[in-house]
Amino acid sequence: MTENKLKLDEFRQEVSAWLEGNFPKSLNGKASEIGLGKNVSGRLAEDSDTWRKTLAAQGWGIATWPAEYGGAGLSQKHVQIINEEMDEIGAFNPIPMLAGMGVTMVGPTILEYGTEAQKLRHLPKMASGEIFWCLGYSEPGAGSDLASLTTKAEDKGDHWLINGQKVWTSGADIAQWCGALVRTDPKAKKRSGISFIMFPMDQAGVKTRPVKLISGDSPFCEMFFDNAKAEKNELLGDLNDGWSLGKRLLQHERQSQTGEGGPATGGECLGDIAKRYVGTDEHGTLEDTDLRLRLANHLMDEQAHKLTIRRIMAEAKGNVEVTAVASILKNSATDVAQTRTELLMELMGTQGLGWEGDEYSQDELGNVRMWLGVKAMSIYGGSYEVQKNIISKNILGLPETTQKG
Amino acid sequence: MAALTEEQSMIQHQAQSWVIKHASVQEFRNVRDGESDVEFSPQIWSEMVSMGWAGIIIPEAYGGSDLGYLTFGLILEQAGRQLSASPLFASALVGASAILLGGSESQKKMLLPGIADGSEIVTLALEEGPRHAPKNIDLTADSNADGFTLSGSKTFVCEGMSATSYIVAARTDGKAGSPEGITLFVVPADAEGIKRTKLNTVDSRGYANIEFSQVKVTVGAVLGTVGEGHALLEAILDRARAGIAAEMLGTGSQAFEMTLEYLKTRVQFGQVIGSFQALGHRAAGFYSQKELARSCVEAALQSIDNNDGNIDEMSSLAKCKVGDFLHDMSNELIQIHGGIGMTDEFNAGLYLKRARVLESSYGNQAYHRNRYAQIKGF
Ligand SMILES: Cc1cc2nc3c(=O)[nH]c(=O)nc-3n(C[C@H](O)[C@H](O)[C@H](O)COP(=O)(O)OP(=O)(O)OC[C@H]3O[C@@H](n4cnc5c(N)ncnc54)[C@H](O)[C@@H]3O)c2cc1C
Numbered sequence: 001m002t003e004n005k006l007k008l009d010e011f012r013q014e015v016s017a018w019l020e021g022n023f024p025k026s027l028n029g030k031a032s033e034i035g036l037g038k039n040v041s042g043r044l045a046e047d048s049d050t051w052r053k054t055l056a057a058q059g060w061g062i063a064t065w066p067a068e069y070g071g072a073g074l075s076q077k078h079v080q081i082i083n084e085e086m087d088e089i090g091a092f093n094p095i096p097m098l099a100g101m102g103v104t105m106v107g108p109t110i111l112e113y114g115t116e117a118q119k120l121r122h123l124p125k126m127a128s129g130e131i132f133w134c135l136g137y138s139e140p141g142a143g144s145d146l147a148s149l150t151t152k153a154e155d156k157g158d159h160w161l162i163n164g165q166k167v168w169t170s171g172a173d174i175a176q177w178c179g180a181l182v183r184t185d186p187k188a189k190k191r192s193g194i195s196f197i198m199f200p201m202d203q204a205g206v207k208t209r210p211v212k213l214i215s216g217d218s219p220f221c222e223m224f225f226d227n228a229k230a231e232k233n234e235l236l237g238d239l240n241d242g243w244s245l246g247k248r249l250l251q252h253e254r255q256s257q258t259g260e261g262g263p264a265t266g267g268e269c270l271g272d273i274a275k276r277y278v279g280t281d282e283h284g285t286l287e288d289t290d291l292r293l294r295l296a297n298h299l300m301d302e303q304a305h306k307l308t309i310r311r312i313m314a315e316a317k318g319n320v321e322v323t324a325v326a327s328i329l330k331n332s333a334t335d336v337a338q339t340r341t342e343l344l345m346e347l348m349g350t351q352g353l354g355w356e357g358d359e360y361s362q363d364e365l366g367n368v369r370m371w372l373g374v375k376a377m378s379i380y381g382g383s384y385e386v387q388k389n390i391i392s393k394n395i396l397g398l399p400e401t402t403q404k405g
Numbered sequence: 406m407a408a409l410t411e412e413q414s415m416i417q418h419q420a421q422s423w424v425i426k427h428a429s430v431q432e433f434r435n436v437r438d439g440e441s442d443v444e445f446s447p448q449i450w451s452e453m454v455s456m457g458w459a460g461i462i463i464p465e466a467y468g469g470s471d472l473g474y475l476t477f478g479l480i481l482e483q484a485g486r487q488l489s490a491s492p493l494f495a496s497a498l499v500g501a502s503a504i505l506l507g508g509s510e511s512q513k514k515m516l517l518p519g520i521a522d523g524s525e526i527v528t529l530a531l532e533e534g535p536r537h538a539p540k541n542i543d544l545t546a547d548s549n550a551d552g553f554t555l556s557g558s559k560t561f562v563c564e565g566m567s568a569t570s571y572i573v574a575a576r577t578d579g580k581a582g583s584p585e586g587i588t589l590f591v592v593p594a595d596a597e598g599i600k601r602t603k604l605n606t607v608d609s610r611g612y613a614n615i616e617f618s619q620v621k622v623t624v625g626a627v628l629g630t631v632g633e634g635h636a637l638l639e640a641i642l643d644r645a646r647a648g649i650a651a652e653m654l655g656t657g658s659q660a661f662e663m664t665l666e667y668l669k670t671r672v673q674f675g676q677v678i679g680s681f682q683a684l685g686h687r688a689a690g691f692y693s694q695k696e697l698a699r700s701c702v703e704a705a706l707q708s709i710d711n712n713d714g715n716i717d718e719m720s721s722l723a724k725c726k727v728g729d730f731l732h733d734m735s736n737e738l739i740q741i742h743g744g745i746g747m748t749d750e751f752n753a754g755l756y757l758k759r760a761r762v763l764e765s766s767y768g769n770q771a772y773h774r775n776r777y778a779q780i781k782g783f
Contacts, residue, residue, distance in 0.1 A: 269781065269782075271778070271781045271782060271783035272782070272783070274783060275783055280783070284782070284783070285778075285779075285783065286778070286783045292778055292783060293771070293774045293775065293778065295778065295783070296774045296775070296777045296778035296781065297725075297774055299777070299781060300701075300722050300725060300726060300774070300777060301697075301726075303701070303722055304697040304698070304700055304701050304722070304726050305697065307697075307700035307701055307704045308696060308697050308699075308700040310700070310704075311407060311699070311700045311703065311704075314407060314408040315407070315408050325696075328692070328693045328696055328697075331693060332693060332697060385686070387689075388685070388686040388689040388690065389682070389685070389686075389689075391688075391689035391692060391693065392679075392685035392686065392688055392689045393685075395689075395692065396665055396679075396685075396688055396689065396692060397669070398665075398668060398669065398677075398679040398680065398685045398688060399669075399676075399677060399679065399680045400680060401676060401680040401681060401682065402675070402676050402680065
């Protein structure tokens with residue numbers, strides 16, 4: 001055994017002991033209930049707040065960040081160990097969820113581009129899950145073609161004045177802060193006049209309107225700016241350099257969406273669920289042989305996806321650079337999640353066609369909502385097609401078309 | 406690429422440049438268009454041996470370097486890229502694995518040093534029908550006072566014409582289809598009663614049918630335990646599957662790179678065809694498939710090196726996922742090249758033909774999807 005491996009084994013034991021002593025047993029396996037917008041109250045709410053604070057004090061909400069910004073300065077290998085040990089006992093890290101787009105996207109970008117003052121002002125409160133961030137990129141006329149955005153910010157000497165509209169802003173109705181791409185030089189070429197600005201949501205100039213989704217949830221909003229204000233020192237990176245910074249942030253977003261524990265992975269093995277609904281022959285083989293092989297294929301794809309994440313981490317010796325590889329992983333995470341939920345729907349039969357009511361179990365209803373919810377994975381964060389454009393251009397070096405064929 | 410040790414990186418680079426220089430597709434073409442019964446160049450094989458490639462998984466005590474399956478996979482991948490023909494896989498991986506896993510001390514002493522120095526070519530004689538079916542063994546081994554008498558036939562034996570010994574899966578008990586009653590034997594290729602017939606296969610490689618008529622062997626020829634050969638056979642096959650998956654990864658990766666190169670150079674409608682989004686997206690898809698397959702192949706080889714408990718699962722995963730990739734990629738190789746892809750003079754056809762042989766070896770994708778479901782308990 002190498003010295004390095006020994007150290008990691010020691011760390012694993014420390015983590016396990018720490019979790020044993022600090023994770024409230026009442027929260028065991030309650031990750032999704034503690035999630036946002038769910039009404040937890042009483043003991044559960046108290047325990048989950050205690051857990052958040054304990055975890056934050058340890059720096060493990062986002063353990064890879066430096067300690068002075070609320071992290072613990074650990075490598076991704078260590079984080080993997082923490083996650084595995086948490087899984088082991090039904091514990092979970094609620095902080096990335098509680099920080100909205102903070103920990104996963106705005107935070108890493110501040111770390112890279114922010115001033116020291118900006119880092120100290122914003123990062124610790126993300127790392128503790130106290131401040132929820134939303135991200136204002138998309139507009140009615142600017143989706144995949146984000147650079148055509150028109151929301152503008154004018155320099156008013158002591159502040160920025162923001163006017164315009166965003167759409168599909170996740171969590172805008174509950175967010176305390178927003179990071180947005182805005183046009184700061186209307187005369188410059190499309191990509192050159194854009195900046196990234198941060199401002200508080202609790203002000204008269206910002207209005208949000210929740211939009212209901214096909215899954216019945218309304219996790220995202222339209223967002224209107226009517227003379228909204230941002231402090232002068234809340235410009236992230238250089239003026240009119242928001243495009244490159246903004247693209248970098250999207251790489252972080254992709255990265256965060258490629259994890260092993262995507263929205264539709266984990267839980268009971270699909271094969272076992274299928275056996276319950278579909279039935280088996282005398283050898284314990286699923287009766288629907290066509291479904292059986294598609295299930296096996298899906299489980300293989302899921303495993304291939306996980307192994308690829310591990311391989312990339314191992315190759316990077318624990319410090320993964322956020323790169324174009326994230327596009328591959330984002331699409332394969334999407335494939336896995338969408339195929340899994342489609343298979344679940346298929347194997348549940350008519351029990352998978354309920355919307356609400358006692359005739360259906362919580363799991364069944366949850367699966368239906370999840371099936372609808374993960375359709376978004378191929379749309380947000382750069383659509384499936386846009387990821388393929390990125391792979392073919394940035395990784396494979398294929399040129400853009402110059403004329404119509 | 407897995408996180409490689411310095412030694413592994415060195416071997417990989419050496420293999421890459423040597424194969425391109427000395428064992429390229431052109432060399433394979435020369436063998437294909439030649440007259441010999443043995444479908445590889447003895448010269449190339451002896452150079453591979455002198456670089457130590459035939460001893461990669463063999464312990465030092467038996468003349469090898471004991472560098473493990475992942476390292477072997479790196480070499481097979483490079484060979485797969487150029488369709489380099491040799492008994493490297495059949496003997497130094499499959500044959501050596503069989504002896505390592507099932508051999509007695511004297512069998513190891515007798516065969517492993519020879520495999521490592523190229524004087525022995527030991528290959529697995531398993532299949533009896535057109536589809537991979539490791540339990541469907543009809544070739545009988547009747548026990549008698551002097552040992553056993555083998556009668557029956559084997560088909561599609563890899564490097565069957567050049568082999569010096571066969572690992573023969575025979576039935577000492579039970580009926581074809583049953584895992585019980587299977588016994589493995591090491592049988593010299595020149596034993597009396599053996600007749601081998603060269604097969605002319607689509608990939609122009611060295612496969613043979615072997616007939617066994619009253620072939621007499623001693624008790625010392627038994628590999629492992631009489632009647633309990635099934636588990637041993639599966640363990641050998643899992644190593645073969647992971648190893649051939651590495652070769653397939655190389656073949657598919659080369660097909661991908663040939664395609665990508667053509668996308669960047671072929672001009673139609675006043676621009677390179679790779680600028681058409683329909684083709685760019687397909688290339689992106691294949692690239693992703695390739696990377697996912699690589700993760701599976703390396704993980705399978707590593708699971709063997711670590712002697713993990715899930716070698717069966719990992720080798721099925723690797724064989725299936727790399728098989729899917731190679732299947733689609735070899736078709737796309739032809740399609741993207743247009744008319745030129747259909748010509749024998751161009752190499753695309755060689756890759757397509759080889760792809761199907763590799764896919765069918767040791768269980769095709771359907772076989773391993775089914776096996777994976779079984780392993781997962783549904
Ligand atoms: C659940 C959810 C949450 C979201 N959260 C946020 C958020 O918090 N903040 C935010 O700013 N935005 C958010 N979005 C918006 C998201 O980023 C956009 O939906 C996305 O960028 C796509 O833009 P669009 O919807 O306008 O689709 P369009 O860009 O109009 O795309 C329509 C179709 O055309 C395809 N297409 C477009 N361009 C190309 C091309 N060049 N090549 C090939 N195909 C192409 C697309 O792939 C798609 O299939 C969210 C979206 C969803 C679904």
